[in-house]
Amino acid sequence: MDLDPRRLLVLNAIARSGGLAPAARVLGHTRSAVSQQLASLEREVGLPLVDRSGPRLELTAAGRLLAATGDRIGRELALAVQQLGPVSDQVVQGPVAIGATSWVLARLAVRxxxxxxGSHPRVEPRFVEAGLPDGLRQLRLGELDVLVVIDDRDTAVPLPPSVxxxxxxxDSYRVVVPATWDVPTGAAELSGRPWISAPAHSARGRAFARFASVQSVVPSIEHLADHMGAVEALLAGQVGAAVMPAYFAAQLEQATVTSLPVTGSQITRTLFRTGHGGAAAAARVAADALKQAARDYAEAATVTGGAKGDITVRPLRDPTEAVPPSARRQPPAAPC
Structure with missing residues (x-):
């Protein structure tokens, strides 16, 4: 039996905090991520590790045994970090400029x-509203240290040097039509109809161009709207159809999400400078904070009911990373 020690640490956090949600807050994960880790550990062991029948989640005898093992692993790791402290400790400090879209700024910047x-008080973050083309230019020129972009996996933009x-x-793509339209059974029915697309450089613009080419769809008129709020308003006004990421499509009240196939997926990428200096270290911790903030936002949206549908946490690889042979047969990763 091969046990993943990281899952034992998760189980120990559940035992200490008394539930999945409190453990998620302690570990800096989403509740769904903790639940998935627990389920994986139970499959590895072949035994139930928690009793879910009562009003409060409680560990079984096997669960308490493994949680104690996780506690010992955690204490050993903490001791190792303490012993390495004088050698590896380095205060990360200095300014870091973070570029992001208005959507990201509104939801993640304060977090x-x-x-x-809390974690790096000597880092001086500064946010700059920036889209894909202007953000990449500022990143190349050194005006930004970190950039969050909405991209299309199949046509992802190449990275600047040392980034x-x-x-x-x-997220996967969906074709969405106004609520008053008949639900199309094929893409051909939407040729000659008005469409709400996006600028050619944007992820949605590239996804729509690919869909239109594959399905031979020719819009009668192509409106351009980049911001999701504008797309939502145009759909509510029955202006045209649109290709959208599934997460946003599910939130719409006055539109119909179709089952028409759209290839590719939309990804949110954090681009950050690398190297050995203080600026690179500040960029790295800012990228870490963005990752944690994104998880916290997803968790809050799920708990409060602000998101329709489940948010699944899976390992996500950037298009620039090599995919190991064992992962090439896996289904595409879902949003985290």
């Missing part, structure tokens, strides 16, 4: 500022 203030990328979330 990132609070996380950095690494991390995928925060991934």
């Amino acid at each position: 990132v500022l609070r996380l950095l203030a 690494r990328a991390r995928v925060l979330s991934e």
